Amino acid sequence: xxxxxxxxxxxxxYHVEKPGRYVGGEHNQIVKDWETVTTKWCLIFPDIYDIGQxxxxxxxxxxxxxxxxxxxxxxxxxxxxxxxxxxxxxEIALFSLESKRPLSDFDILxxxxxxxxxxxNCLNILDLANIPMLSSQRTESDPLVIGGGQACFNPxxxxxxxxxxxxxxxxxxxxEISAAFRTWKQAKLSRIDLFTxxxxxxxxxxxxxxxxxxxxxxxxxxxxxxxxGVPEKVTKRIVSVxxxxxxxxxxxxVEIVHDRMSVEIMRGCTRGCRFCHAGMVxxxxxxxxxxxxxxxxxxAVDATGYDEVGLLSLSSSDHTQILDLTRxxxxxxxxxxxxxxxxxxxxxxxxxxxxxxxxxLKPGGGFTLAPExxxxxxxxxxxxxxxxxxxxxxxxxxFENGWRSLKLYYMIGLPTETMEDVDAILQAGIKVQQxxxxxxxxxxxxxxxxxxxxxxxxxxxQWLPVERPEPIQEKxxxxxxxxxxxxxxxxxxxxxxxxxxxxxxxxxxxxxxxxFHAWQNGAKFDAWGERDxxxxxxxxxxxxxxxxxxxxxxxxxxxxxxxxxxxxxxxxKQFLKRDYNWSLQGRTRVDCRETCFMCGILDTFGxxxxxxxxxxxxxx
Amino acid sequence: xxxxxxxxxxxxxxxxNLRFIGHLDTQVMFERALRRTRLPLRYTQxxxxxxxxNLASALPLGFISSTEMLDFWLxxxxxxxxxxxxxxxxxxxxxxxxxxxxxxxxxxxxxxxxTSSEYEITLxxxxxxxxxxxxxxRLLAQPDVPVxxxxxxxxxxxLILEYELRNDSSDNSVVYFKLSxxxxxxxxxxxxxxxxxxxxxxxxxxxxxxxxxxxxx
Numbered sequence: 120x121x122x123x124x125x126x127x128x129x130x131x132x133y134h135v136e137k138p139g140r141y142v143g144g145e146h147n148q149i150v151k152d153w154e155t156v157t158t159k160w161c162l163i164f165p166d167i168y169d170i171g172q173x174x175x176x177x178x179x180x181x182x183x184x185x186x187x188x189x190x191x192x193x194x195x196x197x198x199x200x201x202x203x204x205x206x207x208x209x210e211i212a213l214f215s216l217e218s219k220r221p222l223s224d225f226d227i228l229x230x231x232x233x234x235x236x237x238x239x240n241c242l243n244i245l246d247l248a249n250i251p252m253l254s255s256q257r258t259e260s261d262p263l264v265i266g267g268g269q270a271c272f273n274p275x276x277x278x279x280x281x282x283x284x285x286x287x288x289x290x291x292x293x294x295e296i297s298a299a300f301r302t303w304k305q306a307k308l309s310r311i312d313l314f315t316x317x318x319x320x321x322x323x324x325x326x327x328x329x330x331x332x333x334x335x336x337x338x339x340x341x342x343x344x345x346x347x348g349v350p351e352k353v354t355k356r357i358v359s360v361x362x363x364x365x366x367x368x369x370x371x372x373v374e375i376v377h378d379r380m381s382v383e384i385m386r387g388c389t390r391g392c393r394f395c396h397a398g399m400v401x402x403x404x405x406x407x408x409x410x411x412x413x414x415x416x417x418x419a420v421d422a423t424g425y426d427e428v429g430l431l432s433l434s435s436s437d438h439t440q441i442l443d444l445t446r447x448x449x450x451x452x453x454x455x456x457x458x459x460x461x462x463x464x465x466x467x468x469x470x471x472x473x474x475x476x477x478x479x480l481k482p483g484g485g486f487t488l489a490p491e492x493x494x495x496x497x498x499x500x501x502x503x504x505x506x507x508x509x510x511x512x513x514x515x516x517x518f519e520n521g522w523r524s525l526k527l528y529y530m531i532g533l534p535t536e537t538m539e540d541v542d543a544i545l546q547a548g549i550k551v552q553q554x555x556x557x558x559x560x561x562x563x564x565x566x567x568x569x570x571x572x573x574x575x576x577x578x579x580x581q582w583l584p585v586e587r588p589e590p591i592q593e594k595x596x597x598x599x600x601x602x603x604x605x606x607x608x609x610x611x612x613x614x615x616x617x618x619x620x621x622x623x624x625x626x627x628x629x630x631x632x633x634x635f636h637a638w639q640n641g642a643k644f645d646a647w648g649e650r651d652x653x654x655x656x657x658x659x660x661x662x663x664x665x666x667x668x669x670x671x672x673x674x675x676x677x678x679x680x681x682x683x684x685x686x687x688x689x690x691x692k693q694f695l696k697r698d699y700n701w702s703l704q705g706r707t708r709v710d711c712r713e714t715c716f717m718c719g720i721l722d723t724f725g726x727x728x729x730x731x732x733x734x735x736x737x738x739x
Numbered sequence: 740x741x742x743x744x745x746x747x748x749x750x751x752x753x754x755x756n757l758r759f760i761g762h763l764d765t766q767v768m769f770e771r772a773l774r775r776t777r778l779p780l781r782y783t784q785x786x787x788x789x790x791x792x793n794l795a796s797a798l799p800l801g802f803i804s805s806t807e808m809l810d811f812w813l814x815x816x817x818x819x820x821x822x823x824x825x826x827x828x829x830x831x832x833x834x835x836x837x838x839x840x841x842x843x844x845x846x847x848x849x850x851x852x853x854t855s856s857e858y859e860i861t862l863x864x865x866x867x868x869x870x871x872x873x874x875x876x877r878l879l880a881q882p883d884v885p886v887x888x889x890x891x892x893x894x895x896x897x898l899i900l901e902y903e904l905r906n907d908s909s910d911n912s913v914v915y916f917k918l919s920x921x922x923x924x925x926x927x928x929x930x931x932x933x934x935x936x937x938x939x940x941x942x943x944x945x946x947x948x949x950x951x952x953x954x955x956x
Contacts, residue, residue: 132759133801133940139764142756146772146831372760372768372831424771424829456788 131205139373140168143216146370151191160192161225165240168196169375182365193217197240213247222248232268235623236646242638273576273683276630278326287355322356339680354687359727366418379427388433389737396575404737436468445476489528493543499705524564532572532586545601569611576683579698582675585621588614615653621671627682632663691719712737744781744812748842755833762797775829781812795849804946856920857948863941868912874935898926
């Protein structure tokens with residue numbers, strides 16, 4: 120950035136809310152000499168700094184890239200609307216936090232895409248950086264634009280805006296992308312040469328190298344490579360053993376959401392809940408050993424000064440050393456005044472001993488459980504079986520151990536759901552409240568969190584329609600009335616945001632036009648739910664002449680080619696179909712550590728499975 | 740644990756991008772930096788234990804400073820130069836630790852004994868020193884200078900203790916202010932600039948000195 124631009128930026132920072140979001144300079148920030156590296160990445164989290172900075176995936180990639188002497192990685196985030204106005208008014212291109220250089224100066228822009236409602240922000244960021252928005256409009260002098268993250272296991276709705284996607288885990292593949300980019304740049308070849316080189320890397324999907332044909336009814340005839348040497352399917356990338364954990368986290372200088380450090384103790388889940396996207400796309404299970412976790416926590420605390428640590432996984436209590444972990448965490452850190460959180464505890468793998476340990480780790484905090492459904496029948500449909508007696512016993516123990524507030528997560532809009540199932544949620548809340556009142560007294564706080572099912576790609580529910588807003592609203596109203604009467608707190612997803620997420624997550628390539636029109640008409644920060652964006656989106660669908668109901672309310676045929684069928688998560692479609700049918704029959708599957716249901720993970724990745732006892736994934 | 744904690748006073752500067760970090764965030768930054776030093780920190784008692792830490796005065800967002808001060812407490816004595824080095828390593832580069840001194844525990848708090856603050860303001864090139872002189876003289880010629888903040892009106896005139904125009908060698912003029920900083924009469928230099936019709940965002944405002952009733956600095 121030139122001196123006068125720099126002065127201008129400093130001036131506008133006086134006039135925006137929380138300017139610390141835009142200046143970097145955090146402890147542990149890495150600033151490299153721009154001239155001495157060959158490949159320059161800017162890692163972009165397309166939401167505001169407050170939301171994105173502590174994202175663990177971003178921290179991991181930042182460390183891995185910067186550990187390479189030939190590479191630098193800086194960061195950028197979506198500016199909040201006040202800063203965007205100032206940038207546009209003063210014609211300042213969006214810049215990175217470290218060197219304050221415009222994004223167009225970088226070689227590669229790596230967007231983190233953890234959820235779909237962030238897509239319009241990606242377009243806005245490219246626009247604020249004066250970079251052509253469509254891959255087809257960009258040239259050799261523009262940065263390579265890459266996306267990766269949980270949302271882009273269906274990359275099709277945003278395929279036109281990105282040059283390539285990383286499908287799956289990025290720890291290894293980003294260095295391979297860097298190397299391919301470096302070779303290409305030195306050879307001074309054209310963009311198509313870069314694309315075909317990238318498409319040869321396992322786990323990299325280059326959407327422009329594939330063509331999609333549609334039937335008159337809008338369904339897909341086929342998705343096929345349009346270039347030689349491009350694989351028909353892109354198989355996701357995994358690391359067979361979790362690599363060493365980052366510890367030198369950047370410490371934000373301004374207060375942000377989730378202002379604590381996170382340590383990933385396990386990746387993947389063996390439970391197989393049928394609604395759960397994360398449980399399907401993140402297979403297999405890989406654990407970190409307690410003897411590795413403890414030093415990571417110590418190093419990270421020393422490097423950051425944080426006093427709160429989140430131990431992350433999809434299902435903490437399924438870690439085979441969980442009790443040992445909580446004991447050692449207590450022994451090593453209780454005199455360092457650290458608070459720990461251990462989210463995602465499964466009721467059935469949750470022991471009294473573990474509860475004792477947790478009480479020590481975070482006194483005074485609330486407790487959270489996620490039964491997801493309240494009747495035995497419905498729990499069989501979603502494959503999250505749970506004995507009512509076990510549930511109420513656990514609840515009793517939670518109150519007996521002194522917790523005074525309990526949050527319970529449930530879902531509505533599940534297949535075959537009746538009002539009886541919905542009423543059961545309310546009744547469960549009331550019964551839990553009664554147990555709490557008996558053991559704790561009137562001060563007990565019960566909170567119901569109600570989510571609406573969005574049948575996600577790559578799950579056994581992927582063929583199902585989303586339930587329409589009218590019955591969803593009816594169910595929500597019923598629960599709202601009931602919880603208000605009982606003095607139970609309730610939070611829920613508004614039907615509008617459910618609908619938007621269903622379009623963006625279940626769409627095909629035609630959605631690109633819709634997203635573009637929505638952005639043009641002012642949609643951004645769709646995840647915030649504060650702005651009334653749904654009408655903008657409906658208008659965008661009509662401008663693109665596309666029926667949104669096609670993506671949300673249509674029961675898809677089991678034989679239909681789905682927009683994401685060429686993206687292979689290692690779990691095969693046959694397995695998902697069988698599981699879908701079992702769901703309709705109310706048939707459950709046990710945890711797949713007990714019996715292998717041949718989901719396909721071992722067929723795809725089995726050769727890489729480590730042979731030692733602990734690292735042997737969850738698979739029998 | 741030693742039951743009589745030892746008080747240390749640190750003098751530091753805050754410059755560059757860190758001027759966009761506000762007072763409460765700065766306090767958290769110091770708490771985390773102190774934790775990173777692994778010094779034998781004294782915590783407050785009670786349910787939510789926090790590091791015992793006391794900043795002299797809130798530095799408004801956007802100001803730089805060559806002279807901020809804070810007190811913190813340790814459970815046992817540590818050599819001052821060692822503390823200074825540990826803190827310097829643990830803090831972001833744009834905070835520079837100038838001094839660390841063990842301080843008498845019985846002295847009143849920094850906040851409670853602050854009397855006045857001194858500032859140097861680099862004016863934008865379009866405000867020449869003569870123009871500034873006219874503006875400030877016109878302002879102070881009035882019988883009082885009412886400023887309303889949070890529904891409370893105070894007279895700024897007696898709070899402006901001293902001012903002086905200093906000609907910088909560059910194109911920009913520098914103006915010096917000494918302003919009252921007591922709980923009942925606290926004046927901000929950016930407010931004075933606004934009264935004069937100058938956008939504070941166009942100026943560099945540096946706090947150069949804090950004056951206390953009990954401290955020699």
